[in-house]
Amino acid sequence: xxxxxxxxxxxxxxxxxxxxxxxxxxxxxxxxxxxxxxxxxxxxxxxxxxxxxxxxxxxxxxxxxxxxxxxxxxxxxxxxxxxxxxxxxxxxxxxxxxxxxxxxxxxxxxxxxxxxxxxxxxx
Numbered sequence: 596x597x598x599x600x601x602x603x604x605x606x607x608x609x610x611x612x613x614x615x616x617x618x619x620x621x622x623x624x625x626x627x628x629x630x631x632x633x634x635x636x637x638x639x640x641x642x643x644x645x646x647x648x649x650x651x652x653x654x655x656x657x658x659x660x661x662x663x664x665x666x667x668x669x670x671x672x673x674x675x676x677x678x679x680x681x682x683x684x685x686x687x688x689x690x691x692x693x694x695x696x697x698x699x700x701x702x703x704x705x706x707x708x709x710x711x712x713x714x715x716x717x718x
Contacts, residue, residue, distance in 0.1 A: 598717055598718075602712050607631065609708050611701075614694040616691075617690075628641070665710075666680075671697070676692070689718060
């Protein structure tokens with residue numbers, strides 16, 4: 596089972612990866628991050644995407660949706676941003692964040708790989 600550092604390295608090995616983080620959405624703090632570009636501030640991304648996750652979970656609760664949240668996709672003109680809340684008991688309150696270069700990434704493959712990393716991650 597990979598730990599957070601190994602999980603981050605696996606996330607950055609996904610084609611087109613620009614940055615990766617494991618984030619606590621209760622505090623908005625990153626537990627670890629890796630970045631391949633200076634143009635992406637992962638601390639700001641962690642804090643901002645915490646608000647996205649909280650808003651989505653609140654909305655699902657208000658709608659009475661009992662389904663699990665697999666991931667959230669934010670599409671920008673040049674990037675994809677994937678947010679994947681951890682579902683195992685030890686990972687409650689955490690999410691994986693992956694920023695991808697849209698021109699180099701395969702979104703379906705990235706989602707598949709991120710799911711596999713989430714399933715194997717030991718926190």
